[in-house]
Amino acid sequence: MKQVFLATMRHLTAEQFVDIVEGREIDDDGTRHLAGCAACRQEVEALRSVLLQANIVEVPEPSPLFWNHLSARVRAAVDETPPSRWWRWSLARVVFAGGAVASLVLVLTMTMIRRPPVISEDAPIERSSASGSTVPSDQGEAVTFDEDEPDWAMVATVAESFDWDDVEAGMPVRPGSAERAIAQLSDEERSELARLLKEALGLPKS
Amino acid sequence: MFSRVNEFWAESARPGWKLTVAGTSGRIDADSRQRSIAALASLSETELVDACLAGRREAFDVIVERHRRSVYQLCYRFVGNHEDASDLSQDVFVRAYRGLKNFKRQSSIGTWLYRIGVNVCLNRVTAKTPLLEPIEPERHPDEGAADPMQSLVQSEQAARVRAAIRRLPRKQRTTLILRVYHELPHEEIARILGSSVGAVKANFFHALGNLKRLLQSEEC
Incomplete structure (x- = not known):
């Protein structure tokens, strides 16, 4: 209730x-x-x-021609419609990603094809004012070594015989190249090489 | 659904295109556009949307043709003059065309167009301070009216109501326009406005109450 x-x-x-x-x-x-x-x-x-x-409020009826006119206006406006923002944004992303990939590929390619400067056999080794030699490095800096030191001298001699194409291909040794290098050594160099090898291998000195 | 669309696709193409169907080719002229539109007219709204998304530009012409009157009337209710209503109607359809791929098909395309229309109109009305509508009964004379004086009074009254509606808050105005003039069910208005049926009914109640007060204050 x-x-x-x-x-x-x-x-x-x-x-x-x-x-x-x-x-x-x-x-x-x-x-x-x-x-x-x-x-x-x-x-x-x-x-x-x-x-x-x-x-009681009514919308006044426009001219009968108005409807087709409106359709034509809409058609013209739609035909002029630019691509949507979404589409433009997607395109921008694709272009950006493509550019980034292209840049990466370019950098990698440049890195791979980059080679150390070829030192011609005819090019004279720049001698330092003291008893050392100076060889230009690939960064433009000079690398100085003591030519009186027999180990450096031997390495320099052997390095001069390298072909940089072989270096790029992973430094494969050409057949007989070691024999040729040893044959070019002097008696002193050969005995020094033998000493170094024995020392490295732990064999007793003769 | 798509097979029907493809049949129409084969029948016509954009004017100026070289169309090759089963080994024949010919230049499509303006007449074929009309034929294409006539053929598309039998498609359902969903099929028209599919056709549009498949690149059939004429399918959108059919959508415009079906809904241009209701969209124009909606815009007119908001702005109260033919020029602005015409511009806004065009804007509504262009926005609909751009956003067609986002049409979820959970509602009819008419409801979707109403939603776009409401947003476009409210933005325009907000950006552009609505002018009070001048009472110009001679612009729309009711030639069939028996009594010219009665016609004049009715026009003045209509202008007052239009002006009062334009002073209502946005949601109340939108609800009133969609309910009274477009006779949409409360559920559909709720979908358009993104609110509940209860909220729509409350808005409608307050819209009528405020309209009553505005009209009474003008009479005093």
Whole structure:
């Protein structure tokens, strides 16, 4: 009984007002309340009245030619439509990625084909003012070594016979090249080489 | 679905294209565009969207033809003059064409166009302060009216209502326009506005209440 009383005392909600104005049924509590509430009935009438007023407003009908004109305008505008931002953004990403890959390939290629400067056999070795020799390195710096030291001298002599194409290919030794190098050594150099080899291999000195 | 689209694809192409179908070739002229549009007219809206996405430009012409009146009327309700409504209608369709690939098909294309239209109109109305509509009944004389005085009064009343609607808050105005003039169900309005049915009904109730107050204040 108390619940029924409370339901009838509570005014209609916005949703219930809309349902009544638009001709839909509302629940029993709402119906009972409306029957007993003059304020809600007045509100319903006011809403119906304003709805009628709103309904008299019409959109003036444009010229019959307007519709085809509008279609033509839309067609022309669509034909001029630039690619979407999404498409442009994708294109930019592809171009950027392509550029990055191309740069990487270029750097790798440059690194692989880069060679040390070829030292011609005819090119004179620049002698230092003291007892050492200076050879230009590939960075442009001079590498100085003591030509009086027999180990350096031997290495320099052997290195002069290297072909840089062989170096690039992983330094394969040509058949007979070791024999040829040894044959070009002097007696002193040969005995020194033998000493060094024995020392390296741990063999007793003769 | 796609097979039907492909049949139409074979029938016509963009004007100026060299079309080769089964060993024959010919130049497509403007007449074939009309034939193409006529052929596409029988397609459903989903099929038209598919055709558009497949590159059939004429399919979009059919979509425009079907919805141009409702889109124009929606725009007119927001701005209240033919020139702006015409520009906005064009804008709505161009945006729809650009965004067609994002059309989710969860609603009808009409609802989707309404959603674009509402956004375009609200943005325009916000950017451009709406002018109070001048009362010019002679611009739209009701020649069929028996009583010219009654016609004049009705025109003045309509202008007052239009001006009052334009003063409503955005959501209330949109809800009122879609409900009263486009007779969309509350559920569809909720989809367009991205809100609940309850919120739409509340908006509509407040829109009517505010409209009543605005009209009463003008009468005083």
